[in-house]
Amino acid sequence: MSISKYTTGAFLLSLGLLTSCGEKFLAETPSEQVTDANFYKTQTDAVQATLAVYSELTKEGQYNAALWGMDIMADVSTTGGGGGSDGIEYTQLDDYNIPTTNFVATRLWQGSFIGIQRANIVLQKVPAITDIDPVIQKRCLGEAQFLRAKFYFDLVRAFGDVPLFTAPPTSPEAVNIPRTPVAQVYSQIEKDLTDAIGNLPGSYSGADLGRATKWAATGLLAKVYITEGKKTEAAQRAREVITGSGKSLWANYGDNFKVENDNGKESLFEVQFVNGKNGYDRNSVGSSMNEFFGPRGSGLTPAGGGYGFNIPEPDFVAGYEPGDTRKAVTIWAPGDKGPDNWVEPASLPGSPFGFSCKKWFVGKVNTNIWDSPLNVPVLRLAEMYLILAEAVGNTPEGLTAINTVRRRAGLPDLTASTPNFTDAVLKERLYELAFEFDRWFDLKRTGKLIPRMTEHSAYLATLGIKRGVPTATNLVLPIPQSELDANPGLTQNPGY
Numbered sequence: 001m002s003i004s005k006y007t008t009g010a011f012l013l014s015l016g017l018l019t020s021c022g023e024k025f026l027a028e029t030p031s032e033q034v035t036d037a038n039f040y041k042t043q044t045d046a047v048q049a050t051l052a053v054y055s056e057l058t059k060e061g062q063y064n065a066a067l068w069g070m071d072i073m074a075d076v077s078t079t080g081g082g083g084g085s086d087g088i089e090y091t092q093l094d095d096y097n098i099p100t101t102n103f104v105a106t107r108l109w110q111g112s113f114i115g116i117q118r119a120n121i122v123l124q125k126v127p128a129i130t131d132i133d134p135v136i137q138k139r140c141l142g143e144a145q146f147l148r149a150k151f152y153f154d155l156v157r158a159f160g161d162v163p164l165f166t167a168p169p170t171s172p173e174a175v176n177i178p179r180t181p182v183a184q185v186y187s188q189i190e191k192d193l194t195d196a197i198g199n200l201p202g203s204y205s206g207a208d209l210g211r212a213t214k215w216a217a218t219g220l221l222a223k224v225y226i227t228e229g230k231k232t233e234a235a236q237r238a239r240e241v242i243t244g245s246g247k248s249l250w251a252n253y254g255d256n257f258k259v260e261n262d263n264g265k266e267s268l269f270e271v272q273f274v275n276g277k278n279g280y281d282r283n284s285v286g287s288s289m290n291e292f293f294g295p296r297g298s299g300l301t302p303a304g305g306g307y308g309f310n311i312p313e314p315d316f317v318a319g320y321e322p323g324d325t326r327k328a329v330t331i332w333a334p335g336d337k338g339p340d341n342w343v344e345p346a347s348l349p350g351s352p353f354g355f356s357c358k359k360w361f362v363g364k365v366n367t368n369i370w371d372s373p374l375n376v377p378v379l380r381l382a383e384m385y386l387i388l389a390e391a392v393g394n395t396p397e398g399l400t401a402i403n404t405v406r407r408r409a410g411l412p413d414l415t416a417s418t419p420n421f422t423d424a425v426l427k428e429r430l431y432e433l434a435f436e437f438d439r440w441f442d443l444k445r446t447g448k449l450i451p452r453m454t455e456h457s458a459y460l461a462t463l464g465i466k467r468g469v470p471t472a473t474n475l476v477l478p479i480p481q482s483e484l485d486a487n488p489g490l491t492q493n494p495g496y
Contacts, residue, residue: 040125043132049125050140053118053147054211055285057271061111063376064282067154067437068289068310069093069104073474074439074449075456076430077357078467080311080350082296087309096453096468100481100496108158109480112151113165119148120168139211142199146212146220149192150378153224156185157441160476160493164188178489186228193221203246209263210375215245216269219379226387227445235391238384241268242401247381249408254329257359259374268379275365275373286371289360295332296349298342300361303369308348310435312355315459320431325410330434332356339363352465359435377436382408386429394421405432422446444475471495 039045057063071077073093081087089103098105122144126137155162164180166188196217204211222237241247250256250266263270273287280303282288294301296308312331320327328336334354336344338361346354362374382405389402394416402425403413409432418424429442443449450470457467473495484490 040129041131042129043136046122046126046129046132046137046140049118049122050143053115053122053144054272056111056115056118056151057147058273058285058287059111059283061107061109061114062154063271063437064288066104066108066111068292069108070158070437070440071310071435073470074443075313075452076316076434076439077310077312080296080309080356081307082349086350090309094468096470096474098474098478098496100478100484100492102478102480105158105477106480106482108154108477109483112155113163115151116148116165117168119144119151120165123148124168138199139201142196142214142217143212145192145196145199146217149189149196149217149224150220152185152189152192153220153227156182156189157227157444158477159479161185163487163490176487176489179491186224189224190221193217193224197221210270210272212269215241215247216379218245219268219384222384222387223379226390227441229445231391235388238388238391241381241384242388245381249381249404251408253326253408256377256380257329257374259362259365262373262375266381267375267377268381268384270375270377273371273373273375275371276368278371279369281370286368287360287374287376288370288372289376290362290372290374291370293357293360295338295342295344295356296351298338299340300338300342300363302364306356308350308356310357311351312357313456313460314353314355314463315456316430316434317353317355319427321411323410324431326431326434328358330357330359330431332358353463357435382432383429386425386432389428390422390425394418402428449475 040049060066069090072079072090073096079087079090079094081090092098092102093104122140126132126140126144129137152162152164161179161181162185163177164185165177169175196212197214200212200214200217202214204213218237219241222234222241225231225234225237245268247268248265250261250264255261255264256266262272274285276286278284278286278288291301291303292307292309294306294308297305299305317327317331317333332338332344332355334344334346338344344354344356348354348356360372360374360376362372365373385401385404389398392398392401398421399414399416405428406413414421414424426442426446426448430439433439440449443452450472454469457469460467473493476493478496479490479492484492
């Protein structure tokens with residue numbers, strides 16, 4: 001359903017869906033009828049309303065479909081799959097031939113605005129609840145501020161100007177507002193994160209592990225600042241996380257991507273996925289990436305043995321430095337061995353060079369077809385080191401920061417004589433954060449999207465592969481046609 005058709009009353013019906021559980025704080029329970037008159041009265045109501053904001057992160061509009069496309073539009077991966085119409089919504093991104101009805105763009109827009117409106121309800125209703133521990137009340141507000149900022153950060157980077165809602169619409173007509181300039185949206189994101197830092201605790205334990213902390217908000221603010229080109233502010237926030245959060249890097253890069261290490265010592269914020277709930281459903285609480293990205297037809301995953309989407313590009317694979325331990329964690333390459341005597345072949349359907357994405361592979365641990373309990377990190381400490389390095393440049397502090405990440409990967413230190421230090425940092429981000437859905441945003445914010453993808457397309461052409469090349473139009477996604485139809489106040493991005 002279009003966000004333009006949502007009202008406050010419609011959102012109320014979803015707020016009782018989530019409650020805490022022993023392993024992770026998100027799990028589905030049967031919903032009961034909830035109305036504005038009988039809800040927002042107690043601490044339990046406040047916590048459930050806040051959990052409903054988190055729930056959108058696990059859906060198609062975020063980490064269970066839409067954000068995958070950000071890598072496919074960059075030089076990390078191609079669509080893969082079975083060809084033809086299989087994954088056509090991603091092929092459109094791959095080719096930079098994106099219609100206004102594209103599924104990925106539509107779901108990213110709609111899912112983000114659903115999360116925003118749920119956050120707005122929490123921020124409006126929770127302050128008036130009297131039957132609540134003030135510490136919990138403050139925390140709920142901080143969580144909503146953090147999540148609203150996160151959703152808006154995705155939107156403004158993907159679409160440019162977007163409607164800015166800081167309170168729930170009071171009528172169907174109230175949702176039909178025009179797009180707000182990018183600078184104003186960023187100003188609200190900065191305010192939300194600054195407020196969240198003051199409201200959130202530094203850590204959690206038990207069933208609350210995985211909620212947003214002040215360090216998650218500080219880390220996201222550092223990422224926002226580096227995206228805006230505010231290097232001094234980005235460096236300061238990154239330093240605060242590195243020195244104050246108590247987080248540390250895993251000695252082994254691959255430990256970030258093991259189920260037993262969910263919400264582990266390097267994690268600042270993760271999307272919480274739970275096993276055994278979904279079946280064939282990408283709008284529940286289990287991750288489908290294990291199944292969708294597994295080597296196609298391999299038999300290594302429950303449903304059909306892997307669908308083979310999000311295939312590593314050959315020049316991305318070739319760009320790994322010798323000895324980089326991240327390579328074996330991130331990709332399957334021909335000859336790599338897996339469970340059940342699997343050996344990655346020289347080619348697969350959708351992957352003519354025999355590459356598959358390995359980072360989210362868990363095998364058959366999931367019990368219900370598309371489910372995987374492996375969390376997806378939104379922010380890791382390693383990224384804070386790379387933000388700091390980018391912000392301060394080729395200085396002793398910047399070299400220490402980037403070399404901290406490189407040493408963990410088994411690579412030699414960069415030195416003061418390293419040319420094009422900013423490019424070196426961006427390359428380090430490419431391989432440290434591969435398949436964590438940052439590359440398109442990185443290329444855009446540094447002005448490198450069009451030249452890099454032009455170079456990438458020319459390289460693929462030498463291998464007999466045709467790949468689209470972005471133009472200035474493709475620096476943003478199209479505003480979904482369904483939203484333009486529903487809201488006469490919206491305008492389309494130029495060129496679409």
